[in-house]
Structure formats: structure tokens, C-alpha cells
Amino acid sequence: MKVKLFLILLFGLSFAQAQDQLAVKIIKAVTELMSPENMKSTGTQTITTSSGRSRTFEFESYMGGKGKSTLTRYTKPAAIRGQAFLTLNNADDIWTYFPRTKRVRKLASHAKKQKVQGSDFTYEDMGGGDVFMTKFTPKYQGDETINGDLCWKIDLIGILDQDPPYPKIILWARKSDYSPVKLDYYDDNNFNAKTLSLSDIQNIEGTPTAMKMLMVDHQERSSTSMETLEATYKWVPPKNFFSERSLKK
Amino acid sequence: MRPVVLLLVLPIMLWSQPEFYGYFESEADVMQVGGRSYYFGYNKMRLDVEARPSDNVLIGANINIQQYWGQTTWNLLDFLPVDIWQPIFQPEFVPDSLWVREMSYTISDTLLLDNIYMRVSFPFIDLTLGRQQVSPGVGYAWNPTDIFNTKTLLDPSYEQTGISALRAELPITSRTTASAVLQPEDSWEMSTKQVFLKTGLGSFDFELTAAQFRWERSFLTPLALQVRETQRTLVGGSFVGELFEWGLWAEGAYNELEGAEDFLEVIFGTDHTFDNSVYLLLELLHNENGIAQQGDLTFDAFLQSLGGETHSLMQDYAFVYLMHQTFDYVSLSAIAIANLNDQSGTFGPQLDWNVFEDTNLSFQSSFSWGDDDTEFGLQDWGFRIRILSNF
Numbered sequence: 001m002k003v004k005l006f007l008i009l010l011f012g013l014s015f016a017q018a019q020d021q022l023a024v025k026i027i028k029a030v031t032e033l034m035s036p037e038n039m040k041s042t043g044t045q046t047i048t049t050s051s052g053r054s055r056t057f058e059f060e061s062y063m064g065g066k067g068k069s070t071l072t073r074y075t076k077p078a079a080i081r082g083q084a085f086l087t088l089n090n091a092d093d094i095w096t097y098f099p100r101t102k103r104v105r106k107l108a109s110h111a112k113k114q115k116v117q118g119s120d121f122t123y124e125d126m127g128g129g130d131v132f133m134t135k136f137t138p139k140y141q142g143d144e145t146i147n148g149d150l151c152w153k154i155d156l157i158g159i160l161d162q163d164p165p166y167p168k169i170i171l172w173a174r175k176s177d178y179s180p181v182k183l184d185y186y187d188d189n190n191f192n193a194k195t196l197s198l199s200d201i202q203n204i205e206g207t208p209t210a211m212k213m214l215m216v217d218h219q220e221r222s223s224t225s226m227e228t229l230e231a232t233y234k235w236v237p238p239k240n241f242f243s244e245r246s247l248k249k
Numbered sequence: 250m251r252p253v254v255l256l257l258v259l260p261i262m263l264w265s266q267p268e269f270y271g272y273f274e275s276e277a278d279v280m281q282v283g284g285r286s287y288y289f290g291y292n293k294m295r296l297d298v299e300a301r302p303s304d305n306v307l308i309g310a311n312i313n314i315q316q317y318w319g320q321t322t323w324n325l326l327d328f329l330p331v332d333i334w335q336p337i338f339q340p341e342f343v344p345d346s347l348w349v350r351e352m353s354y355t356i357s358d359t360l361l362l363d364n365i366y367m368r369v370s371f372p373f374i375d376l377t378l379g380r381q382q383v384s385p386g387v388g389y390a391w392n393p394t395d396i397f398n399t400k401t402l403l404d405p406s407y408e409q410t411g412i413s414a415l416r417a418e419l420p421i422t423s424r425t426t427a428s429a430v431l432q433p434e435d436s437w438e439m440s441t442k443q444v445f446l447k448t449g450l451g452s453f454d455f456e457l458t459a460a461q462f463r464w465e466r467s468f469l470t471p472l473a474l475q476v477r478e479t480q481r482t483l484v485g486g487s488f489v490g491e492l493f494e495w496g497l498w499a500e501g502a503y504n505e506l507e508g509a510e511d512f513l514e515v516i517f518g519t520d521h522t523f524d525n526s527v528y529l530l531l532e533l534l535h536n537e538n539g540i541a542q543q544g545d546l547t548f549d550a551f552l553q554s555l556g557g558e559t560h561s562l563m564q565d566y567a568f569v570y571l572m573h574q575t576f577d578y579v580s581l582s583a584i585a586i587a588n589l590n591d592q593s594g595t596f597g598p599q600l601d602w603n604v605f606e607d608t609n610l611s612f613q614s615s616f617s618w619g620d621d622d623t624e625f626g627l628q629d630w631g632f633r634i635r636i637l638s639n640f
Contacts, residue, residue, distance in 0.1 A: 049577035055606055078270050078639035079607045093452055100408045102382040106454050106489045108496030110522045118574070222577075238372075240423040244447075245375065249307070 023138035026152050029178040030171070031133050035067030036207060040235035042075075043228045047119045050221040057117060062237065062246075069242035070126065072116075080117065086247045090131055091124050097247045104244050112165070120194060120215040120224040124165040132156055132171075135164040146181050147199070149174045166193075174201075179208045193219055205233045265302035271295045271311070272639045278319075281629040282327060283621075289319035295363075310365040316358045325352040329551050330622040337469065337548055364411035375418040380411040383430055385445065385458065386500050387487045390568040390586075391534045391560055393502040393514035394458050394485040396443065397432075399557030402568065402586050403597050403615060414441075424449030432462075439463055443483075453490030459483065464506070466559075467552045474552075480507035496520040504538070512537035514560060530570040539564040543591040543623065562624050565589040578603035586625070593619020593626040607639040 041061050048054040058076040063069070070091075073084040082099030094107040107114075112124040132138070136156035144153045151172040158164030168186040173179060179201050185194040194217050198210035213226045277290040297311040326334045338350055366379030386392030390405045398409040418428040425448040432441035443460035464481040467474060485502030501515035518532040539561045540546050546562070554562035567589060572582040580601045587594035597615040604610050613633045619626030 051577055053577060077607050078272070079609070081270060081639075093449075098406070101406055102384050102409075106387075106496075108491035108494065108520065109452070110491075110494045110496070110520075114522055115574075118578075240420055243420060243423040244426065245418065245420050249370075 019140040020138075022152075023140040023154050026140070026154055026173055026178065027132050027136075027138040027156070027171075030173050030180055031130050033178050033208065034180065035130065036063070036233050037066055038235055038237060039063040039231060039233055041228050041231035043226055045117070045119060046225045046227075047117075048223050048225075055118075062235070062241070064237045064242055066130070068130075071242055071246055072126065074117070083117075084247050085116070085123065086242060086244070087123060087126065088242060091126065094123050095244060095247060097244075102248075104247060120217045120220075120222055121226075122165075125196075125215070131165065132169075135159055135162040136169065141170075143175070144172060146172050149176065149181060151175060151181060177201075177208045179210065181210075191219075193217065204231050207233055265300040265308070267298045267300035267308075269296065269298050270640060271297045272637055274635065274637045276633060276635040278631065278633045280631040283627055284629070285327065287320050289317070289321070291315055291317045305370045307368040307370075308366070309368075311363050313359065313361045313363045315361070317356050321357070322353055322355045324350075325354055325552075325555070326350060328555070328627065329548070330546075330627060332622050333546060333548050333551060361410075366411075373419065375416075375420075377414075377416040377418075380413045381416065382409050382411050383414060383416065384409055385443070387454075387456070387489045387498045388500045388516045388518060388532060389530060389570070390532045391500075391516050391536075391566075393500050393516060393536075393560065394456075394460075394483070394487060396441065396460055396462055396481075396483065397430075403584060403595075403613070422448075424454070434463070438480075451490075453488055455486065455488045457486045458502075459485075464558075466549075467556055468549050469552060479509055481505070494521065514538060526573060528570075528572040530568075532568040534561060534566040534568070536561045536564055536566075539590075541590065563588055563590040588619070588624045591619060591623040591626075593617065593623035595625045595628065605638075609637045611635045611637075 039062070042059070043061065044056055044058050046054055046056045057074055057080065059072055059074045062071045068088065068090055070087045071084065073082070074080045082097075084097045086095045087093065091112055092109065094111060095104050096107060097104050107123070113122050115121070116123055116126055136158055139155040139157060141153040141155050144151055151174055154171045154173065156169040156171060158167045166185045167188055168190070170184040170186075171180055172182040174181055179198070181198050181201075183196040184192050185196070187193040194215055197214045197216075198212070199214075200211040201208050202211055203209070209228065209231055211228045214223060216223045272295050274293045274295075275290070278288070280287045293313060293315040295311055295313050297309070300308045302308065326338065338352070362380070364380050364382060366377055366381040368375060368377040383397050384395065385397070386395045390400065390402055392398070392400070397412050401407060412432055414430050414432045416428065416430045418426055420426050427444070427446050429442070429444045434440045441460070441462035443458060445456055445458045447454065447456040449455070460483040462481055463478045465476050465478055467476055469475075482505040483502045485500070487498065487500035489496070489498040491497055496519060498518045499516065501513065503511065503513050505511045514534075514536045516532055516534050518530065520528065520530040522528045536559075538559055540550050540563050550562055553559045565588075567587045569585040570582065572580060574580045582599045582601065584597040584599070585594060595615050595617040597613055599611060599613040601609060601611045611634070613635070615628075615631040617625040617628040617630065621627055
């Protein structure tokens with residue numbers, strides 16, 4: 001009887017270990033996909049408030065160092081034309097530029113949780129990098145079908161001493177190409193505060209790329225959709241591109 | 250320098266398919282000072298034009314057209330404590346019938362070529378030539394290292410007027426930049442020169458600066474209003490970073506004056522966004538160039554402060570800014586400015602409404618406190634409506 005119990009426990013432990021290893025492998029592949037070496041894109045961002053009113057912005061965006069550095073500059077509408085923000089070290093350091101005053105402001109880390117241009121994305125959400133791997137512990141939760149795609153479901157549990165942006169995220173990634181298709185963000189009260197849905201995944205220069213993203217804030221009942229108009233992974237940033245110098249251009 | 254820049258810049262600009270944009274702004278104000286009401290306002294249009302003849306060249310210019318209405322001629326004495334101007338304008342030995350109680354200043358409609366510049370980016374240096382906006386410093390309400398601009402405390406983030414200058418920015422690493430600004434005058438000695446070295450370490454940015462310029466200040470003499478120049482050398486610096494999720498910054502400058510007393514000017518600031526999304530900013534100023542005691546205030550000190558020649562009338566001030574995005578497209582905010590030396594101040598609640606995609610409507614009021622002989626105490630209240638539409 002004792003031998004049987006030991007074998008069951010051993011099997012259980014081995015199974016759990018294998019599941020954890022699978023989760024780590026999936027998150028590593030998702031991170032590599034979401035954080036290409038470099039990327040340059042243009043897109044639109046439409047914010048829809050709880051009252052149903054919407055505003056659309058156009059922007060150009062640059063990513064480097066596997067998502068550790070980003071630069072986003074708004075091109076339309078006229079009211080925010082030229083406003084830009086630069087994030088370094090996975091959005092740990094943020095600078096914003098206001099063309100009307102020609103001033104660059106460095107934002108403290110409390111600003112990471114602020115909405116970018118009133119959207120449902122925070123500066124932290126816009127930053128990329130290896131945050132899922134360094135600030136979360138992944139747990140495989142089985143397979144589920146999302147919008148007809150068979151997906152892995154992974155719980156990302158925030159590692160407290162790593163200052164994770166959310167205590168918990170549930171991520172669904174397509175089994176076919178590791179593309180994430182849905183992320184549920186949980187707050188401190190374990191409430192599903194926001195959901196990000198990624199769709200219209202196209203193969204651009206060999207990389208599956210979500211051309212549409214929709215972030216829904218369940219508390220404020222607002223949403224922000226981002227649509228990629230053009231994207232390339234072949235862009236190579238000039239030396240010291242991710243700097244105040246580029247921010248002001 | 251301006252005609253040369255115009256001749257150089259305009260043909261290139263017209264040839265390289267420029268972009269036009271700008272805004273229209275209209276403002277209406279009512280203000281009560283010393284028991285008397287004033288009604289005034291303006292309509293302003295700013296037209297920007299920007300051209301990129303090549304990837305490394307940017308040409309920009311803007312014209313401001315501003316038309317004032319309501320009260321356009323102001324008596325400066327209405328805004329000063331009686332004890333300050335009476336000994337000069339109503340001396341005891343002058344008979345009542347000869348008293349002059351007016352020092353008037355008229356604001357005229359303007360058509361201003363505010364900026365016109367060309368920026369050329371080489372791999373190792375950026376050069377900007379022409380009339381351009383230069384805004385040094387990290388402070389929000391005050392910038393001790395800024396020798397080019399004057400900020401309005403009730404609206405510190407309003408755009409600044411351009412200066413004719415040559416600016417060179419030399420990137421050394423991604424976070425280290427050396428730069429220099431030269432505002433040419435008749436001679437090298439008369440010209441304004443300022444250099445900067447900025448770098449970053451961890452989550453902090455640091456900047457060192459040095460400047461030399463002719464500092465103009467106004468003085469009232471028995472004969473006329475005189476502008477005197479003093480050679481001023483400034484050595485200063487700033488940092489911006491954070492501690493326990495509170496933004497922290499400081500900016501200071503030591504000013505050496507030829508034939509006058511040197512002075513130190515420094516600010517400390519902090520900001521934070523609370524969990525309920527309320528944003529708080531606090532800034533403190535200590536300016537040794539200001540007057541320490543209320544009893545030592547002079548007419549000239551007011552003149553220089555109102556004219557933006559000095560950064561503050563007295564020595565110690567506090568500035569507080571609170572903001573909350575309360576509804577969709579509506580934010581509520583408030584500014585409080587306190588003169589810690591004469592215990593006077595002003596409180597300005599504000600509502601900003603993004604009415605349409607490119608149109609903002611704001612309502613701002615101000616309520617002052619303090620005795621009638623203090624900096625802010627003489628002003629009673631004010632109300633402002635401003636509409637701004639970008640195109």
C-alpha cells in the first residue's frame with residue numbers, strides 16, 4: 001500500500017514538474033514572439049468610453065532590444081501631434097515629450113500604471129521585454145479553444161519581490177504558432193480588471209503578428225482598440241536611437 | 250540674424266511640401282483687484298509650418314496672431330500695494346492737484362513671427378539655427394537654470410516664445426548629451442551663452458549647466474524708467490528621479506553678479522499618482538534674489554518681478570497642483586501658490602473638458618488670500634474661460 005502511495009506521489013510530482021516545464025517553454029516561446037529583436041510600425045488607437053464616445057489617434061512606434069526599449073510618437077489628431085514617450089528597461093524608465101513646451105519629462109514609476117493618452121493601456125502594458133518570464137511564475141492550466149483556435153491556457157502568477165505589473169494574468173496562446181490570442185489581467189482583489197484580445201494574426205516577414213488588439217476595462221466599461229497598419233521587423237535602429245534625441249524629433 | 254534665417258529657410262520650406270497645423274484660442278477673463286473689476290481677453294491664432302526636405306533636415310516656423318479686447322491699457326499701480334507706490338508717486342511735498350497716480354502700460358494686437366528655425370542632424374551632432382523655443386530645467390513652476398523664459402504660475406505649461414539662437418546638441422551615449430546655446434548679440438561679451446551636460450544613472454537623470462549673459466533689470470528713477478544691465482554668471486544643475494514611487498526632482502543655480510550681490514536659487518519637487526488616480530505635484534522655491542522681509546519690498550522689486558526679470562518677488566514659495574480625470578474627457582484640477590514670506594497666496598480650481606476631438610474648453614478661477622499689502626492679497630478673485638481648437 002505504501003509503495004503504491006509513493007508511486008502515485010512520484011508520478012504526481014513528475015507530472016506537475018512536466019506541466020511546469022511545459023508552461024515555462026510556452027511562455028518563453030510567447031515572449032520571443034512578442035519581443036522581436038526590432039520592430040517599426042504605424043497604427044491607430046481608438047478609445048471608446050463607457051458612454052460610447054470614441055476618439056482615434058494615429059501613431060508610429062519603434063521597438064528595440066527585444067522589447068526592452070520602445071518609442072511611440074503620435075501623429076494625429078492635431079491636439080497631440082508630436083507627443084511622444086520613450087520607455088527603457090521594460091518600461092521601468094519612462095520619458096514623455098510635449099511639443100508645445102518642447103520639454104521632456106521623466107516620469108516616476110507611479111506613472112507606469114497611468115493610462116497612455118487616456119486609453120485602457122498603461123505605459124507598463126505598452127512596454128514589452130521579458131516581463132512574463134522574469135516577473136511571473138507560469139502554470140499550465142490545460143487546453144481551451146478560443147475563436148476556433150486550440151490554445152494553451154497558462155496562469156501567470158506574479159512574483160511579489162519582482163514588482164509584477166499585475167498579481168495574476170491568464171494567457172491563452174495558439175498551439176499552432178505560440179501567438180497569444182487573449183490575456184485576462186487580474187487586480188489585487190482577484191477581479192478580472194482588463195481583457196486583451198488579439199486577432200487578425202498575419203504572417204509578416206516570417207513572424208505571426210496580431211494586426212488588431214482590443215483592451216477592455218471591465219471596471220470602467222471602456223475599451224481601446226489598436227490596429228497595426230504597417231509593420232516591419234527588418235528595421236534596424238541607428239546607434240543610440242532610443243534616447244531623448246529621437247524623442248524630440 | 251533673423252533676415253538671414255528668413256532668406257535661407259523660406260525657399261527651402263516652400264519647396265519641400267510643408268505641413269500646416271496650429272490652433273485657435275480664445276480667452277475671456279474677469280478679475281477683481283482692490284475692489285475694482287476688469288474685463289479683458291484675447292483671440293489668438295497660431296499657424297505652424299513644418300517641412301522636411303530630407304531625413305536629416307527639419308525646418309519649422311510659426312506665426313502668432315493675437316487680438317486683444319476689453320481692457321488693454323493697464324495702470325500698473327492698481328496691482329501694487331499702496332505703501333509701495335505712494336512714496337514715489339504721491340510724495341508729501343507735491344500738492345494734491347499734481348498727483349500722478351498712473352503708470353500705464355498698453356497691450357497691442359500682435360502679428361509675431363514666433364519661431365523660424367532649421368535643424369540639421371548629423372550622426373554626431375544636431376544643430377538648430379534660428380528663432381526657436383529653448384526650455385531648460387526640470388522644475389514645473391520655476392526653473393532656476395532657465396535664463397530665457399518667464400512662466401505664468403497659474404499656467405506654467407503654456408508655450409514659451411522663441412529666442413534667436415544657435416543650439417548644438419552632441420549625443421555622447423544614449424543617456425548622455427552635451428549641448429550649448431548661443432544667443433548672439435552685438436559682441437561676444439554681450440551674447441548669452443549656456444552649456445549643458447546631461448546624463449542618466451539608474452532611474453535618475455542629472456544635468457549640469459553654466460551660463461553667462463547680460464541680465465537686464467528695470468529701475469524707476471526720478472527721471473524715467475531705466476533698464477540696467479549686469480553681467481551674470483550662472484552655475485547650476487538638476488536631477489530627476491524617484492524614491493518609493495514618488496517622483497523627486499531638484500534644480501538650482503548659483504548666480505555670480507558683477508557689481509551686485511551673488512545669489513542662490515533652488516527648487517525641490519515631488520509628485521505621485523495615488524491609487525484613486527489623483528495626481529499630486531508639490532514644488533518649493535527658495536530664491537535669495539527675492540526680498541526676505543515684507544517691510545523691505547520696493548517698487549523696483551515689484552517692477553522686476555511683474556516684468557519677468559526675476560523668478561519671484563520674495564524668497565520662499567510653495568506650489569501645489571492636484572489633478573483627477575473625473576469623467577470621460579473631463580478633468581478637475583487645482584493650483585495653489587503660497588508666498589511663505591508674506592503669508593499670501595492664491596487658489597485656482599480648474600475644469601478641463603475635451604469637448605470634441607481637437608477642441609478643449611477650460612474654466613479656471615482664482616481666489617486670493619492675505620493682507621492688502623501682500624503680493625497676492627491685493628487681488629480678490631478672477632475667472633477665466635478659454636477655448637482652444639487645434640487644426
